[in-house]
Amino acid sequence: MKWINAVFLAGLVTAGYAGGKKEGEKHNVLTKKEAKAGWVLLFDGKTTNGWHNYLKKGVSGWMVMNGELMTEGRSGDIVTDAEFGNFEITVDWKIKEKGNSGIFYYIVEDPANKRMYESGPEFQIIDNKNYPQKLEPNQVTGSASDVLPPSGDYTKPVGEWNSTRIIVKNGKAEHWLNGKKILSYDLESDAWKEAVKKSKFAPLNYTKTRSGRIGLQDHGNFVAYRNVKLRKLD
Numbered sequence: 001m002k003w004i005n006a007v008f009l010a011g012l013v014t015a016g017y018a019g020g021k022k023e024g025e026k027h028n029v030l031t032k033k034e035a036k037a038g039w040v041l042l043f044d045g046k047t048t049n050g051w052h053n054y055l056k057k058g059v060s061g062w063m064v065m066n067g068e069l070m071t072e073g074r075s076g077d078i079v080t081d082a083e084f085g086n087f088e089i090t091v092d093w094k095i096k097e098k099g100n101s102g103i104f105y106y107i108v109e110d111p112a113n114k115r116m117y118e119s120g121p122e123f124q125i126i127d128n129k130n131y132p133q134k135l136e137p138n139q140v141t142g143s144a145s146d147v148l149p150p151s152g153d154y155t156k157p158v159g160e161w162n163s164t165r166i167i168v169k170n171g172k173a174e175h176w177l178n179g180k181k182i183l184s185y186d187l188e189s190d191a192w193k194e195a196v197k198k199s200k201f202a203p204l205n206y207t208k209t210r211s212g213r214i215g216l217q218d219h220g221n222f223v224a225y226r227n228v229k230l231r232k233l234d
Contacts, residue, residue, distance in 0.1 A: 027045060027067050027092075027226050027227050028041060028043060028044060028045025028046075028067050028226055028227060028228075029041075029045075030229070034229070037231060038231040038232065039229050039230070039231045040229065040230055040231065041228065041229055042080060042089075042214065042228040042229065042230055043069050043225065043226065043227075043228040045064070045067040045226065046064060046067075047064060048062060048064060048069065048078075050080060050081050050082070051069075051078045051079065051080060051081065052078065052079065052081060053075075053076045053077070053078055053079075054076060054077045054078065054079050054107075054109065054115070054116045054215065055109060055111065055114075056076070059078055060075065060076070061074070061075020061076055061218070062075050062078055062218075067226055068224040068225065068226050069216070069224065069225045069226065069228070070222070070223065070224035070225070071218050071222070071223060072222050073218060073219075073220040073221050073222060074218070074220060075218045076218055077104075077115070077116050077215055077216065077217050077218050078215065078216050078218075079104075079107055079109060079116060079213040079214065079215040079216075080213045080214045080215075081213075082213070083211050083212050083213050084105070084211060084212070084213075084214065084230065084232065085210060085211040085232070085234060086168060086169045086170060086232065086233035086234050087105075087167075087168055087230055087231065087232050087233055088165070088166070088167045088168075088230065088231055088233060089103075089105070089165070089166050089214065089228070089229065089230040090163065090164070090165045090227065090228075090229050090230075091103055091163070091164045091165075091225055091227065091228050091229075092161050092162065092163050092164075092225065092226045092227040092228075093125055093161070093162055093164060093223060093224065093225050093226075094159060094160060094161050094162065094223070094224050095125060095126075095127060095158060095159075095221065095222065095223050095224075096127075096158060096159065096221065096222045097127055097130050097158050097159075098127050098130050098131055098132055098221065099125075099126065099127050099158070099219075099221040099222060099223060100125070100126045100127070100131065100217075100219040100220070100221050101125040101126075101216070101217045101218070101219050101221065101223035102117075102122040102123060102124050102125050102126075102145060102216075102217040102219070103122065103123040103125065103164060103166065103214070103215070103216060103217075104116055104117065104120040104121065104122050104123075104214065104215035104216075104217065105120055105121060105166065105168060105212065105213075105214050105215070106119065106120045106121065106168075106207060106209055106210065106211065106212035106213075107119055107120035107212045107213040107214070107215045108120070108205065108208070108209055108212050109212075109213055112205065113204075113205060116213075116215045116217070117145075117201075117217070118201075118204045118205060118206065119204070119205050119206060119207070119208070119209075119212065120207070120212055120213075120215060121144050121145075121147070121173070121187075121206075121207055122144065122145040122217070123142065123143075123144070123145075123164055123166055123175055124139060124140065124141055124142065124143045124144075124145040125141055125162075125164075125217075125223070126139070126140060126141050127158055128140045128141055128153055128155055129158075130158065136149075137149035138195075138199075140153065141153070141155050141162075141177065142154070142155075142164075142175050142177045142182045142183060143175075143183065144173075144175070144183060144185060146199045146200050146201065147192070147195045147196055147199050147201070148183060148185055148192075148195055149183070150175060150177070150182035150183045151181075151182045151183065152180070152182060154177045154178045154179075154180045154182060155177065155178070156178065161226075162177065162178055163177070163178055163179070163227075164176065164177055165177075167233075168233075169233050170210075171186055171187040171188040171210060172184070172185075172186050172187070173185055173186075173187065187207055187210070192207075214230070
């Protein structure tokens with residue numbers, strides 16, 4: 001993590017890890033330390049404010065229930081109204097058996113990109129054990145979907161909450177799952193570009209920018225999110 005400066009590392013210590021709250025703690029709120037360190041809520045636990053369906057206005061299909069931003073499927077992907085460059089984001093999520101979803105970043109919302117996955121990389125979320133199709137190593141939870149595999153499977157049993165953390169700074173990215181760093185990559189590197197060429201994203205306008213929207217995927221299955229927090233690293 002040499003690319004993360006000392007100020008950022010110090011911030012992690014003083015702010016605490018902004019994800020994976022302990023049982024009994026309140027959700028969708030910021031502690032004083034988090035707020036001081038620059039964290040903001042992307043989901044307030046009550047409304048869909050700050051989000052909209054990809055290439056549409058407002059949010060339809062997705063619901064807020066019991067402090068969870070959720071869909072049963074067939075609601076369409078949602079993206080943030082705001083765009084972000086260098087950032088750290090933490091998200092709690094859960095799926096059901098055979099579920100599939102994902103957290104995207106650097107989404108370029110343009111009619112030329114019919115779906116958000118055409119432009120932005122994905123932190124894959126999927127039922128590793130029960131998904132009805134065979135999964136390749138670069139398709140399991142925590143992968144940069146269809147591009148690079150994670151180092152291992154640290155998912156909790158289906159139906160339980162998992163905590164994801166994504167850090168992106170100056171093109172360098174890290175994927176964390178339940179407190180474990182499982183993948184790091186450089187969007188500017190030859191290794192990344194070669195992996196993309198071998199993926200389904202090769203012919204698309206994929207990871208061409210270093211800023212964009214955050215997205216939550218509706219892949220036709222139930223998924224719920226909470227504690228969606230972000231801080232800029234500029």
